[in-house]
Amino acid sequence: MRKLLSEVKEIFVRVTIFMTPIATYDQRVESGELTDDTAQRQALVALQNLHEQLVDYKPKSKWLLSGLFGVAPPRPKGLYMYGGVGRGKSMLMDLFFDTAPIKRKRRVHFHAFMQEIQDSLHAVRKTGVEDAIKPVAQKIIADASLLCFDEMQITDIADAMIVGRLFEHLFEAGVIVVTTSNRHPTDLYKNGLNRQLFVPFIDLIQDYLLLHNLDSETDHRQNRLAKEQLYFTPHNDAAQKQIDTLWADLSGGHSTPLVLKRKGREITLPFHNNSTAMASFDELCGKPLGPGDYLEIAKSVKLLIVTNIPALSSAKNNEAKRFVTLIDALYEAKTKLIASAATEPEQLYTTGRGAFEFERTASRLREMQSADWGNN
Known part of the structure; x- marks a missing residue:
């Protein structure tokens, strides 16, 4: 033996x-x-x-x-x-x-x-x-x-x-x-x-x-995204296939859920690898999450993929408010964003309470589509 x-x-x-x-x-x-x-x-x-x-x-x-x-x-x-x-x-x-x-x-x-x-x-x-x-x-x-x-x-x-x-x-x-x-x-x-x-x-x-300073002049994540489309519309099978390809490249084909705990609750991002995460609109905005939760997400990842953002209206007013808060948190934290949505940013929320204020969110979504956004 x-x-x-x-x-x-x-x-x-x-x-x-x-x-x-x-x-x-x-x-x-x-x-x-x-x-x-x-x-x-x-x-x-x-x-x-x-x-x-x-x-x-x-x-x-x-x-x-x-x-x-x-x-x-x-x-x-x-x-x-x-x-x-x-x-x-x-x-x-x-x-x-x-x-x-x-x-x-x-x-x-x-x-x-x-x-x-x-x-x-x-x-x-x-x-x-x-x-x-x-x-x-x-x-x-x-x-x-x-x-x-x-x-x-x-x-x-x-x-x-x-x-x-x-x-x-x-x-x-x-x-x-x-x-x-x-x-x-x-x-x-x-x-x-x-x-x-x-x-x-x-x-x-x-x-x-x-201590080791990885002092490379090359931002490899930025290079991977430099020529990539970052906002996909409409969200259909073709868009999902492109998102899946991007995720496979960014994650190396390996991911595990990221579970963030805040005030006794769990916030789960189902796919996570190397400070990059992916979740659907419903998983992020269809649940009663608040500003603190979105700030927690924004400081925990460097790049977030949000899939299947629907057209919003007064019937989805709560979801729209959460989405605005999520984008604000990501924007302030300089967290990079890849998204798939039903339509262009300016057309996502045109009727209902808060539609006028959503114009700022649409503008931020446009700005965040730039491959070099968030580098400074």
């Missing part, structure tokens, strides 16, 4: 070494799925190094005993990739995650992760535990030795106040973290309330994660 287990482990190691970030990237470039990028190559070196260190890595709880009989292996540093939108940070992290030679791993949008944490803390505090963060952290540690976060950002004071203590537990237990962000760590929660209480988290990041 021991011999069999040893052979299985050897096969696993060989396979995971072959399926490395660089080898997978090369395959996708060769197939035409990706365009070779020098800046991405430099980030891949850091990801490849971490991949190789993880082949024999055991979290602290597992190598403490082995340390009694020799020197415990060094703890690998995670990686913090930051840079502008569309540079390929999320794609590279997903590529690393898919090939990572470690079984207990999790990839999650950072905003969704912190919502889970806040919900877990609320539940644990009901039990009367004095320090709720510790059992919440222990549950995460039991589930994953590698955590990959997309879009690390801190905008909520509630998150800012607990994130340092939470990650102190994770790092102490040997959890490896790889994350993407649009900001350098020192710019996280910039000018936030009581920011001095957040600063220790910045120090933790710089102690346990290598």
Whole structure:
């Protein structure tokens, strides 16, 4: 049995070494799925190094005993990739995650992760535990030795106040973290309330994660959309086919629902990958969502595809109001928009209460159709 287990482990190691970030990237470039990028190559070196260190890595709880009989292996540093939108940070992290030679791993949008944490803390505090963060952290540690976060950002004071203590537990237990962000760590929660209480988290990041600026001059997402139609009308089978093709390109054919939790409710975007999401008009505006919900969506994704926007009238006045609020939230957040609709923006809502005010929404929909909109 021991011999069999040893052979299985050897096969696993060989396979995971072959399926490395660089080898997978090369395959996708060769197939035409990706365009070779020098800046991405430099980030891949850091990801490849971490991949190789993880082949024999055991979290602290597992190598403490082995340390009694020799020197415990060094703890690998995670990686913090930051840079502008569309540079390929999320794609590279997903590529690393898919090939990572470690079984207990999790990839999650950072905003969704912190919502889970806040919900877990609320539940644990009901039990009367004095320090709720510790059992919440222990549950995460039991589930994953590698955590990959997309879009690390801190905008909520509630998150800012607990994130340092939470990650102190994770790092102490040997959890490896790889994350993407649009900001350098020192710019996280910039000018936030009581920011001095957040600063220790910045120090933790710089102690346990290598920093890498993915400083590419190429916005790959922008390039993909530069020659693409962004507003489809009418919404018919042909339009849906084009939307499906765009989604397959933007998502790489992989997606999972993004569930945002706000004030005890769940907002679900059924298709999500790499800060890009897709949902129908009914899923976004046919439900009783409010301004705060749409702001939550706008700050959680960089590009949103909204399908099957109907012609609106007084019979759909509530849906029209929500749609106006959604577009305002996306516009202010500079979130890119792809849409399919029954008719042109100016003809979507011509009769009913609010039809006059809808002219501004129609104007914004026109402006957002420009491929370079939202870059500044």
